[in-house]
Amino acid sequence: MSEMLSGGTVKKKLRVGMIGYKFMGKAHSHAYRDLPFYFDTKVEPVMQAIAGRNQEGVQAAAEKMGWASYETDWRRLIERDDIDLIDIVTPNNTHAEIVIAAANAGKHILCEKPLAMNVEEAGRMLEAVNKAGVVHMICHNYRFAPAVRYAKQLIDSGKLGHIYHFRARYLQDWIMDPNFPLVWRMRKDVCGSGTHGDLMAHSIDLARYLVGEISEVAGMMDTFIKKRPLGEMSGGLNAEIHGDQMGDVDVDDAVAFLGRFDNGAFGVFEATRFGKGNRNTNQFEINGSKGSVRWDMQSMNELELYLEDDEQGNQGFRTITCTEGIHPYAGAYWPAGHIIGYEHTFINLLHELTNGIAENRSPSPNFEDGYRNQLVLEAVETSSVNKSWVKIPTTTILTP
Numbered sequence: 001m002s003e004m005l006s007g008g009t010v011k012k013k014l015r016v017g018m019i020g021y022k023f024m025g026k027a028h029s030h031a032y033r034d035l036p037f038y039f040d041t042k043v044e045p046v047m048q049a050i051a052g053r054n055q056e057g058v059q060a061a062a063e064k065m066g067w068a069s070y071e072t073d074w075r076r077l078i079e080r081d082d083i084d085l086i087d088i089v090t091p092n093n094t095h096a097e098i099v100i101a102a103a104n105a106g107k108h109i110l111c112e113k114p115l116a117m118n119v120e121e122a123g124r125m126l127e128a129v130n131k132a133g134v135v136h137m138i139c140h141n142y143r144f145a146p147a148v149r150y151a152k153q154l155i156d157s158g159k160l161g162h163i164y165h166f167r168a169r170y171l172q173d174w175i176m177d178p179n180f181p182l183v184w185r186m187r188k189d190v191c192g193s194g195t196h197g198d199l200m201a202h203s204i205d206l207a208r209y210l211v212g213e214i215s216e217v218a219g220m221m222d223t224f225i226k227k228r229p230l231g232e233m234s235g236g237l238n239a240e241i242h243g244d245q246m247g248d249v250d251v252d253d254a255v256a257f258l259g260r261f262d263n264g265a266f267g268v269f270e271a272t273r274f275g276k277g278n279r280n281t282n283q284f285e286i287n288g289s290k291g292s293v294r295w296d297m298q299s300m301n302e303l304e305l306y307l308e309d310d311e312q313g314n315q316g317f318r319t320i321t322c323t324e325g326i327h328p329y330a331g332a333y334w335p336a337g338h339i340i341g342y343e344h345t346f347i348n349l350l351h352e353l354t355n356g357i358a359e360n361r362s363p364s365p366n367f368e369d370g371y372r373n374q375l376v377l378e379a380v381e382t383s384s385v386n387k388s389w390v391k392i393p394t395t396t397i398l399t400p
């Protein structure tokens, strides 16, 4: 990191190189731009360069999103000595190779979820960052909604008592049309798994964050539409058909599993891309001995809270709008009641990452979390094939 004068104070610059530039590229780029506007960061992010394979596309993206330069080969970006942090927003089959190359080059790393294609890859990635001593994070952004953060504070303070239940549903419906093309998100060789690694990985992260480690699982997965026209993602969750050929879908459309947590709590998890009418229904409910919380991404500023200690007659779920200064991150934005949105979860995550880099520590969720998430993902897949309960390994051999 170089030192430069900024507004009369010396702040270290964190020069970012991002690989990929579509859906998550847009979310991350926006977050780098807005981060210093809302937070007094310990280091100042500089949008130094992006990488993509198509010269015209990457140049246009760099100009539109505010990156100072671009490369047409991600390896060249990693070789550059004017880059401190590599941010990976490419499909899952590219994560391991890029992470290991970036770690070996001494770069800090932010990687999109799921961390890898499988546990073996995730293990090698964790080993590489540990060995290199670089700062690493995985982009499970939903942890960074103020209402989710506040739920965590309530649980940790004992307000909900002993936790008995975690229930999660992550429902989308964007591939229900049989003519929606077979994009990379439905090809096992590119994404590892379908709805499971895409949506369920987020629910597993929320479960681990809020309740703790999962010890065993019993799952089921299926593919409802097995052949689709070939095509490519065109930004967001949109896609275009290319040509008139059909291909086989070899990943899950829907997945569900039961899980038991280390603390004895029951977990019930469901994720699908066939939940008609549900565009991005990402919900959880947690029941403890003294209270419960419920959260829904589509009303992400709100937390529903039930507390047994409330006066009899007045008991019931109340809806808290988590925009008061006392709610995590909320004070960085607007006066109470002036809500924030999806993009702010990424800004909050980058706030933690930049603090971590300034203090040379890897904030949660980091690659250890990504690895543990992958253990659960893989156990659910094994269970679905074997039709039996599968235990999640607890030991780790991944010391540098």
Ligand SMILES: NC(=O)c1ccc[n+]([C@@H]2O[C@H](COP(=O)([O-])OP(=O)(O)OC[C@H]3O[C@@H](n4cnc5c(N)ncnc54)[C@H](O)[C@@H]3O)[C@@H](O)[C@H]2O)c1
Residues within 6 Å of the ligand: 019, 020, 021, 022, 023, 024, 025, 051, 052, 053, 074, 088, 089, 090, 091, 092, 094, 112, 113, 114, 139, 140, 141, 198, 233, 235, 236
């Ligand atoms: N945190 C979240 O909520 C969230 C949401 C969506 C996607 N994701 C994750 O983000 C990652 C990217 O997903 P997306 O939705 O942005 O995908 P996308 O299809 O919108 O964009 C992928 C980008 O990667 C580029 N790319 C593909 N292969 C490449 C290669 N070999 N070298 C260089 N660039 C390459 C594409 O050109 C494109 O710019 C995935 O791992 C996905 O699971 C996370």
